[in-house]
Amino acid sequence: MTDFLAMGGYGAYVWTSIAVFLVVLALEALAPGVQRRRVLAEIRGRVQRRATRAPRNDETP
């Protein structure tokens, strides 16, 4: 097992590479979810603003 982790002396390079690969791809996969939540929250906000504004518009004229 330690042999496997040492990678013949190149362990630091090999495992950093794998880690960079996994971390970057994981972040990249999380990004659309975060953005999706932001977009949907924004749309909900817009819908609510319109819902609260609508009755006031009826009163003013």
Added chain:
Amino acid sequence: MRPGSTSSACAAVIRRDLTLIWRRRGDALNPILFALMVIALFPLALGPEPEQLRRIAAGVVFVALLLAGLLALDTLFRSDYEDGSLEQLVLSPHPLSLLLGCKVAVHWLTTALPLIAVAPLLGELLHLPGDVRGVLVLALLLATPLLSLIGAVCVALTVGMHRSGMLLALLVLPLYVPVLIFGAGACNAAQTGLPFLAPLLWLAAALVLALVLAPLACAAALRISLS
């Protein structure tokens, strides 16, 4: 009103641009001053040894002129966009690519040509060998129109934006890489006594291609960013 012929439209665009630039003729010196200052920075940073400066002279002059051209690019459509005449160009019945080609040509004549004229002088500041001077000017004569044409396409894409300076550099510089490689490469080859004709011919071929395609691309890009 009957629209005039295309050639008279082109002539009008050229005359107008030249007049506008003549009215602000003080600005024409700015790129030269900028290039001069960039050149002056290198001996200050690297030390005054002529041997070392001679080795990098051609490349440094090339990069300095490229950056000066990059700074000047922003003025290509800026004032025309702000006063609305760019939209009039787009709406005109004449081929937009031709009119834009004229604008780019005027821009090249007024910003790049003075830079090329002082390039041997800039080379002298860095102890560029005398026999490379000709190659440097020739390479610049082929490379700077290419830079202007490629730059014009990217400027057209960013035309409606405020503070587009950094973004423009990000868009343009990767596209400048081959031009720089061949232009500076020809000078370096001449300096080390290697044949330098091939990179110059490549530049010429690219220039011919860009002369045909870049105005078309520029027109398409402008239509996108003004839509």
Added chain:
Amino acid sequence: MNALTLWFHKTGSPPTFYRIAGVLVPWCYGIGLVLGLVGLYGGLVAAPRDYQQGDAYRIIFVHVPCAWMGLFAYFFMAANAFVALVWRIKLSEILAMASAPIGAAFTFITLVTGSLWGKPMWGTWWTWDARLTSELVLLFLYLGVMGLYAAIEDRRQAARAAGFLALIGIVNLPIVHFSVNWWNTLHQGSTVRLIGPSKIDPAMIWPLLTMALATHVWFFGSVLARTRTGLLELDAGKDWVRRIALAEGARRD
């Protein structure tokens, strides 16, 4: 309208595509993950040690698939940008813009892992090798496309402008590659060449191909996930998006 174009239009309509993509995304991620784990196992454990590079060569199993994906994503982006500009298809605009950050991520991984591979093999983190330089220019092209897309307010105009830039980039890419090759041969002898795996062992090739397949599937999963978000953003005023937004809000409360 024949059956094929009808199918095309139906699938290309935002709500339908959103639904179909929603079904496909977890599958793509799942298959990509499984294939990736198998590939990594094959590359890190099963594949024999290289007689010249020792175990350091195992970086190839993430480096090379990512390099392929960097280019593939660019072609995918440019093809979609072309479709978007010629036929003005909204979906293609979003697909093109969705693939830009993924391609940039893969190119970034390629550069970092290449650097990590170069240190033990060449003795330096970075050399101005032709391939490295073209890869760097590719990353800059991606960043340019993303920067332009982010800088323009109107989403559709931004997508068209950035797509146009992607098309210019794809014309430029072979020229860059060619010029950089020429440039590097001019300065001969300054770099150590990467030892090409000319006679690669089958035990090394199958993990490599598995990893390539895994990254492709993963790429499509990510493109679809990003496209779904892009569609929501673009159709923010439409009814189907509002329904989704409210349904999600209700589930959260």
